[in-house]
Amino acid sequence: MRNFQVAKTKDRMESEQHSVWLNAIIVIGMAFIVTGLLLLMSSTPENIGSLFVDNPLRIWALFAIALVILFTIHVFVGNMERDGRTAQKYLLIVYVSILVTIGLTLVCYEFINPYIAPITLLPVIITVFVGRRIAILCDGLFSALLLLAYMLVGPTGNMLSSEVMSGIVSMLVGYFVVFFLNRTSNRTRYLVTGVGIALLSMPLAFASELLVQLSSGTVDPLAMQGVLMESVKATLWSFAGNMLAVSIFLVTLPIFESVFKICTDFKLSEYCNFRVKVLRELAEIAPGTFNHCMMVGVLAESCAIAIGENPQLARTCAYYHDVGKTRSPEFFAENQHGGVNPHDDIIPEVSAKKITSHAQYGYDMLKKRGYPEEIAKVCLEHHGTMPVSYFYRKADKISDGNAELAKFSYPGPKPTSKVAAIIMLADASEAAARAAVHKVPLDVIVGNIFKERMDYGQFDDCPITFDDLHKIKMTIIEVLDGIHHNRVSYTPKI
Ligand SMILES: [Fe+2]
Ligand SMILES: [Fe+2]
Numbered sequence: 021m022r023n024f025q026v027a028k029t030k031d032r033m034e035s036e037q038h039s040v041w042l043n044a045i046i047v048i049g050m051a052f053i054v055t056g057l058l059l060l061m062s063s064t065p066e067n068i069g070s071l072f073v074d075n076p077l078r079i080w081a082l083f084a085i086a087l088v089i090l091f092t093i094h095v096f097v098g099n100m101e102r103d104g105r106t107a108q109k110y111l112l113i114v115y116v117s118i119l120v121t122i123g124l125t126l127v128c129y130e131f132i133n134p135y136i137a138p139i140t141l142l143p144v145i146i147t148v149f150v151g152r153r154i155a156i157l158c159d160g161l162f163s164a165l166l167l168l169a170y171m172l173v174g175p176t177g178n179m180l181s182s183e184v185m186s187g188i189v190s191m192l193v194g195y196f197v198v199f200f201l202n203r204t205s206n207r208t209r210y211l212v213t214g215v216g217i218a219l220l221s222m223p224l225a226f227a228s229e230l231l232v233q234l235s236s237g238t239v240d241p242l243a244m245q246g247v248l249m250e251s252v253k254a255t256l257w258s259f260a261g262n263m264l265a266v267s268i269f270l271v272t273l274p275i276f277e278s279v280f281k282i283c284t285d286f287k288l289s290e291y292c293n294f295r296v297k298v299l300r301e302l303a304e305i306a307p308g309t310f311n312h313c314m315m316v317g318v319l320a321e322s323c324a325i326a327i328g329e330n331p332q333l334a335r336t337c338a339y340y341h342d343v344g345k346t347r348s349p350e351f352f353a354e355n356q357h358g359g360v361n362p363h364d365d366i367i368p369e370v371s372a373k374k375i376t377s378h379a380q381y382g383y384d385m386l387k388k389r390g391y392p393e394e395i396a397k398v399c400l401e402h403h404g405t406m407p408v409s410y411f412y413r414k415a416d417k418i419s420d421g422n423a424e425l426a427k428f429s430y431p432g433p434k435p436t437s438k439v440a441a442i443i444m445l446a447d448a449s450e451a452a453a454r455a456a457v458h459k460v461p462l463d464v465i466v467g468n469i470f471k472e473r474m475d476y477g478q479f480d481d482c483p484i485t486f487d488d489l490h491k492i493k494m495t496i497i498e499v500l501d502g503i504h505h506n507r508v509s510y511t512p513k514i
């Protein structure tokens with residue numbers, strides 16, 4: 021046993037060492053590419069040539085700064101998620117958006133006008149796909165890198181150039197973006213924010229270009245008209261640049277969503293469309309389960325709103341949580357009609373296996389069809405490691421108390437996100453309420469569901485709080501009460 025643990029620790033250390041080297045190579049490689057692009061952006065070919073010959077230290081200094089900045093971003097993004105795979109995905113998004121932004125900025129600086137450079141694209145992409153904290157960090161660091169590049173390797177080293185000032189304007193506007201956008205923003209919000217930042221950038225660009233124009237010394241009153249014209253031009257270019265950034269984002273949004281399998285609200289509403297193949301199949305093959313999923317969707321959405329989670333994500337996960345039941349739907353109570361129950365003909369162990377396997381099958385099915393991990397893993401986690409009590413008790417009775425609980429339990433894992441916990445509680449409460457609402461008060465039914473899952477430690481791996489659980493419980497009771505309220509009985513016309 022000891023030898024096994026030593027070998028396991030050695031393996032883990034080796035893989036950690038391997039990942040440190042891999043990360044170092046990625047950061048150094050990125051620093052080389054970024055330095056190269058910044059050199060092309062901030063310098064002329066002649067200037068780069070003379071720098072390499074006379075003052076290569078300036079280029080190395082720029083490389084060192086790029087390395088430190090990218091290392092900082094790498095460490096922050098790498099540590100923002102417990103799940104290593106998600107962190108790698110976020111790192112890739114950040115690096116791709118940095119390279120795309122520098123590339124587009126380079127083209128704008130070179131061929132059009134510095135103020136049209138869509139630098140705001142960087143904070144927009146990172147805010148929506150990675151998060152606000154990282155977007156603020158990247159926006160500030162990227163702009164600092166741009167300024168330092170001009171200071172170190174620019175032809176004049178002049179800080180007051182249109183290129184540098186347009187970078188500062190974009191950074192300030194970028195902070196505005198960070199506070200107004202997030203992953204759950206809709207199309208209207210993107211457009212309103214786009215117009216908002218474009219308008220905000222106008223006075224900033226005007227003032228910046230005026231500063232650039234006046235920095236050369238005293239301006240002849242006659243030449244003042246030209247200075248003002250240049251500033252107005254910069255203002256219009258800046259408006260166009262920020263609109264361009266949001267437009268590029270909206271066009272590339274579906275590409276990012278499908279390449280990185282990230283759920284924005286656009287994508288989630290597509291998944292919730294009943295014409296989607298998986299949901300259509302669920303409705304046709306297992307109509308009882310389909311109805312149950314819709315009810316869980318209503319509950320989950322309200323619970324998510326109550327605790328500040330994404331309601332659209334909760335609803336989508338609820339719609340898909342039981343898709344694994346499309347294999348052998350007749351083994352699940354909600355799909356049994358006419359008193360036929362296939363469990364009557366098999367032993368409890370096999371019944372439990374048939375029931376518990378829907379979690380893994382649902383996960384595999386969604387992964388095979390390209391669904392994001394965030395949705396698929398709810399299939400696996402929505403029962404956690406709970407036992408299928410009915411068949412466990414049945415087997416225990418047959419075997420005179422010798423039934424093994426593990427054989428009648430879901431393999432897990434337990435919920436690892438608040439949304440998975442919501443689905444677990446909404447799912448069990450909906451099913452229990454449907455079965456017993458006219459016999460037992462709703463608060464008792466839901467209270468028991470919560471207590472049982474807490475007793476089994478189902479929230480041990482989930483960042484959910486007691487306050488969240490209380491709010492979820494009250495919401496489920498309220499919504500279920502609305503669904504199952506007593507109606508005035510129907511009296512046919514005589
Ligand atoms: Fe289920
Ligand atoms: Fe369910």
